[in-house]
Amino acid sequence: MLGVLAVVSHRTDAPTVREQRDLAAAIRVVDSAMGISVGQAGPDAVPVIMPITVDEGCRITPFRDGATATGVVRFFTKDAAGLLGRLGAGYPAAYEAKVSTDGKALRADAGGFxxxxxxxxxxxxxxxxxxxxxxxxxxVEAVSLLPEYPQHAKPGEVLSVLGAASVEDSSVAFARCPSGRPATTASAVGHQVTAGPAAAREHDHGVAVVDTAEVYAYKRGASEAVVVLSTSERDARVYVTELC
Incomplete structure (x- = not known):
């Protein structure tokens, strides 16, 4: 009887620990949580979606290997603490999001452990x-199950406006917005940049959000945002994000 119950439980019961859900299922939760985060950016923050990474070699048990998937969204804003508080208040109630008393950290449960x-x-x-x-x-299978969407953002065009002599190291990342449509971030590095980052905003008729020595971020319309990060005296990385 116990054996029969164990088999039935294994096949029908919901997972009760993280190890009972494989990476392919969990990575979809990561994708959704990233999209919900991007969707809360608001007019005073520019999000950048980083590609989801999968690291192998962790141990589920002393005799069983596993892998960990991690997704990151970076937000550039003039009011970091205020944005973090808004994120905490904006996640679904099921996330049980909590912001620390000093307003500098947030913890939440995206579901599925x-x-x-x-x-x-x-x-x-x-x-x-x-x-x-x-x-x-x-x-490999877990990453291949993530959908890839067409994206129209072209960081190379921004770097061309900045006078870059060459462009390389391009990448693209995706996240599923609450509406179901994708948000995407395309990035590239430009070498021997000759113009200041404000030149790109002026060319795009954008609205500046952040303007510091290290970061220049602006919105161009309601659906797209650009971040220019100085990586050296003459080089820059540009992120172009199609927003939720």
Whole structure:
């Protein structure tokens, strides 16, 4: 009787610990939580979606290997603490999001044993990290199950306006917005940039959100945002995000 009950429970009961959900299932939760985060950016913050990474080699048990998936959204804003508080209030009630008393950290449960953490990492930057913890998985299959969407953002065009002599290291990342449509961030590095980052905003008729020596961020219309990060005296990385 106990054997029969164990088999039935294994096949029908909901997971009760993280190790009972594989990475492919958890990574969809990560994707959704990132999209919900991006959707809360508002007019005073520019989000940047980083590609979801999968790290193999963790241990589920002493005899069983696993993998961990991590998604990150960076937000550039003039009021990092205020943005973190707004994020905490804006997540679904099921997330049970809580902001620390000093307003610099956030903890939430995205469901499916997926943890969401937010923190102020600089006066003008908030980082939200969503992680699965160690899971049983075929890591290659888990990543391939994430949908890829067409994206129209072209960081190379921004770098061209900035006078970059060459462009390389391009990448694209996605997150599923609450509406179901995708948000995307495309990025690229430009070398030997000759113009200041404000030149790109002026060319795009954008509205500046952040203007510091390290970060220049602006919105161009309601659906797209640009971040220019100086990586050296003459080089810059540009992120172009199609918003939720």
């Amino acid at each position: 997926v943890a969401l953490r937010g923190k102020v990492i600089a006066p003008g930057e908030v980082q939200v990290t969503v992680t699965t913890g160690c899971r049983p998985s075929d890591a």
